Amino acid sequence: MFSVLMEPDKSVSSSIRSTPYPVLRSENLRRWFLQQEADLFRYRFSQQLSGSVRKFLDLNDLHYTSILPNEKVELKTQLINSTFGMKELFDTQDFYKVPFTDALDLVRGRKIFLRHGLAYIPHNDLVSIVLNDFRTSLSRALAVTARGLPVIQEDERLQPLLKHLSYAYIGQDYSVQKNVGNISLDQLDSLATRSFPLCMRSLHYALRDQHHLRHGGRLQYGLFLKGLGLSLEQALTFWRTEFARGSIDPEKFEKGYAYNIRHAYGKEGKRTDYTPYSCMKIIQTNTPGPGDHHGCPFRHTDADLLRQRLQSHRLSSSEINQVMEYVKGMHYQLACQKYFEFTHKVEDGAFGLSHPNQYFEESQKLLSGGQHAKRENSGEVQKPVVAPVTMPQSSHPAQSSESQSTQLSASQVEEQELLEECFANGVVLRFVKGTVELG
Amino acid sequence: MKQQLQHYRKKTMADADFCSAQLQDLLPLYYKRFFPFGRFFKWLNYGGVKKNYFQRREFSFTLKDDIYVRYQSFQSANEMEKEVHKAIPYKMDIGAVFSHRPNQRHCVKPSAFQAQEKELVFDIDMTDYDDVRTCCKLADICANCWPLMTFAIRVIDRALREDFGFKHRLWVYSGRRGVHCWVCDETARELSQAARSSIAEYLSVIKGGEGSIKKVNLSDPVHPSIQESLKLMKNDFEDYALVKQDFLGNEKKREKVLALMPDDLRTDMRSDFSSLTNSVNCWDRLKSCTQAKRAPDKWRHVHEEVMLQFCYPRLDVNVSKGVNHLLKSPFCVHPKTGRVCVPIDLNKVEDFDPFNVPTISQLCWELDHLPEVVDAQAVQVTEEGQKRRRKDYKKTSLAAAIRVFDSFLEDLEASWRGRLLRESDLKNEF
Numbered sequence: 130m131f132s133v134l135m136e137p138d139k140s141v142s143s144s145i146r147s148t149p150y151p152v153l154r155s156e157n158l159r160r161w162f163l164q165q166e167a168d169l170f171r172y173r174f175s176q177q178l179s180g181s182v183r184k185f186l187d188l189n190d191l192h193y194t195s196i197l198p199n200e201k202v203e204l205k206t207q208l209i210n211s212t213f214g215m216k217e218l219f220d221t222q223d224f225y226k227v228p229f230t231d232a233l234d235l236v237r238g239r240k241i242f243l244r245h246g247l248a249y250i251p252h253n254d255l256v257s258i259v260l261n262d263f264r265t266s267l268s269r270a271l272a273v274t275a276r277g278l279p280v281i282q283e284d285e286r287l288q289p290l291l292k293h294l295s296y297a298y299i300g301q302d303y304s305v306q307k308n309v310g311n312i313s314l315d316q317l318d319s320l321a322t323r324s325f326p327l328c329m330r331s332l333h334y335a336l337r338d339q340h341h342l343r344h345g346g347r348l349q350y351g352l353f354l355k356g357l358g359l360s361l362e363q364a365l366t367f368w369r370t371e372f373a374r375g376s377i378d379p380e381k382f383e384k385g386y387a388y389n390i391r392h393a394y395g396k397e398g399k400r401t402d403y404t405p406y407s408c409m410k411i412i413q414t415n416t417p418g419p420g421d422h423h424g425c426p427f428r429h430t431d432a433d434l435l436r437q438r439l440q441s442h443r444l445s446s447s448e449i450n451q452v453m454e455y456v457k458g459m460h461y462q463l464a465c466q467k468y469f470e471f472t473h474k475v476e477d478g479a480f481g482l483s484h485p486n487q488y489f490e491e492s493q494k495l496l497s498g499g500q501h502a503k504r505e506n507s508g509e510v511q512k513p514v515v516a517p518v519t520m521p522q523s524s525h526p527a528q529s530s531e532s533q534s535t536q537l538s539a540s541q542v543e544e545q546e547l548l549e550e551c552f553a554n555g556v557v558l559r560f561v562k563g564t565v566e567l568g
Numbered sequence: 569m570k571q572q573l574q575h576y577r578k579k580t581m582a583d584a585d586f587c588s589a590q591l592q593d594l595l596p597l598y599y600k601r602f603f604p605f606g607r608f609f610k611w612l613n614y615g616g617v618k619k620n621y622f623q624r625r626e627f628s629f630t631l632k633d634d635i636y637v638r639y640q641s642f643q644s645a646n647e648m649e650k651e652v653h654k655a656i657p658y659k660m661d662i663g664a665v666f667s668h669r670p671n672q673r674h675c676v677k678p679s680a681f682q683a684q685e686k687e688l689v690f691d692i693d694m695t696d697y698d699d700v701r702t703c704c705k706l707a708d709i710c711a712n713c714w715p716l717m718t719f720a721i722r723v724i725d726r727a728l729r730e731d732f733g734f735k736h737r738l739w740v741y742s743g744r745r746g747v748h749c750w751v752c753d754e755t756a757r758e759l760s761q762a763a764r765s766s767i768a769e770y771l772s773v774i775k776g777g778e779g780s781i782k783k784v785n786l787s788d789p790v791h792p793s794i795q796e797s798l799k800l801m802k803n804d805f806e807d808y809a810l811v812k813q814d815f816l817g818n819e820k821k822r823e824k825v826l827a828l829m830p831d832d833l834r835t836d837m838r839s840d841f842s843s844l845t846n847s848v849n850c851w852d853r854l855k856s857c858t859q860a861k862r863a864p865d866k867w868r869h870v871h872e873e874v875m876l877q878f879c880y881p882r883l884d885v886n887v888s889k890g891v892n893h894l895l896k897s898p899f900c901v902h903p904k905t906g907r908v909c910v911p912i913d914l915n916k917v918e919d920f921d922p923f924n925v926p927t928i929s930q931l932c933w934e935l936d937h938l939p940e941v942v943d944a945q946a947v948q949v950t951e952e953g954q955k956r957r958r959k960d961y962k963k964t965s966l967a968a969a970i971r972v973f974d975s976f977l978e979d980l981e982a983s984w985r986g987r988l989l990r991e992s993d994l995k996n997e998f
Contacts, residue, residue, distance in 0.1 A: 233763055
């Protein structure tokens, strides 16, 4: 087992002993816990000096060899050109040869030199490598421990808390369809212009224009429409008709595309009812490639092009500048919210934008004369409520109806933040005699 | 004139005495006399090093009328041949090796039936280059854009070979508009989904959807892998971009390239280009500007970024990522073009011509009309006569493709022969 450096007496098994029982039992929560421990480990490891690192490697049987001087000289140019900050540090830095499968994050980002299946890792980057091993060990240990535990009644008070922890996006996930059939297909064009967020508007008009969308776009837009309340039959008609205007006749559509739409509605295969993507998901995953129209325009569109778009939507120069400031600062959801405010002529959009379907609902509410939701903490600028880690949504049908909770109350948000703080500092919940203690 | 030539080429791509209606009649003959079942088994069995490896492999068939059946599996080459003759699939895909035989998956708990191993695969599709080629789009290809596939093969193959150390790589023509790569090393087959996705990301340089005009942003210094790729593309880039694509040949095309430059360089180049007559001069001007001693840092890599955006391989990460992703099998016949999905000889990538790939109708014609290959052992009859008939493919255009496959198999065989020897040595030790 691993010996964790800063606390030589704290081994992996003691980590597990103090893990709350409910976390162990749930696979989702185990994954979340793993991520927390991994972040903590990375932080602690990066604080260590090279002497203790070497001791650590030896103690834990990680046989990563440092490269010989002549190889280092031979590869000097390549090593400097592939590794960040190596120009200055090259002479003093040791390099280790590591199988590339142990350094996937660095390989993925092309951040190191790779030859014959071996990654050349500078000493400073060793943490990523070691982290992978730590993670695997911990994961295995957690799974084994969980299997050995008896079934005990869980404390009710802990349930909602832990359930909140397991979701990256807090709030409605639009998984259960309300208002099914409320929208008719011929309304879509005008709704797209008036109430769709920019991402979905782009997709809608790209589809109208080209009578086709690639897979990523079909998924992102199709699920959004599902969240809007489009029934499966409506969806099939919509896509089939649009594709028929292009080069996909109904027969081809049936064979090639209809299955996937039914799949997205949970009517095929595993019968997972897929949920519409939240902003976080759209921004962070499923990056668009050539020919794609999906993604978040504030994140994935070139600044110049974005400005032009905003101009064509009749934003003034100063409004455009405000939006672009947020974009520059990488606050894409805030940029979108500003866009909402300008296009709907309201000040201080009082909702924290985190979901395209939420944008639509707020827009509709405004346009139909209602007021949109006030924030829970008046007077305070509330950041979008998110947990630190993205996690897979549960596909359990029962759970999806439960998760249709409204925005968290202020006290729940506080609770949530307190818990995150505890975990971030390595403090662990102890489950003692039906009460929860912080230790 | 060029347009006419291109149109002719496209036309020949599309028919070449083949039309889809013939498939029903020709496929049975193809599967009987051409499809190399024995070699196929040899490949996918990998020397029997792992138990029941071939038997646990998933295949899928696409039958006539687009009926798709998954989870096909076979006990042996013979059984596969029999089943294929029965079903006459229009297309066959190869999937993963599972924990249990796919056609018996109902006998195990669903959670126990898992995809375990599969070759690392890549799919390069010409459609992904539509924003940078002007001669064709969608499913069409021609001699002016095919070099993109040549670049893709060279660049990716080098990285797989030199950076990742993979030794057994099979490149196959997809039958219409692209190429596939099958990496068959044992280590490759054992890769996790995370590893596959990391490799695909490592190989990706083109980033961005329709919202990004500039899809390549090079760091400084440039990563050695990209430098090697640039080296490989350099020699043929000018012939491809300046001659075949003529990508700076008119104002519209020039604007596309100008859009990739920083503002100040763009203004300069736009005015320079207007006084230049052709692509060659424009490209030379761009290069001399960006490489001049006094050029600002952010100009330095512009011409390389342009090269990469126009030519660097574009692969579909999703195809490579999944351990259970099904991919079309080599030696299938493409239902729309009739072309056989033939292996590509890595020693002669530049010479590969998709318009010269044999079609199923051509092969069947050759079988009947070409003289027999004089074979000293041709005198044998009955059972041997069967074997002799199987060798008929040798006189046809498919022979060359089979030879490429054979040489790939030879190298593969050497690897598991070594394994089997070592394992038997280990057993003898006790």
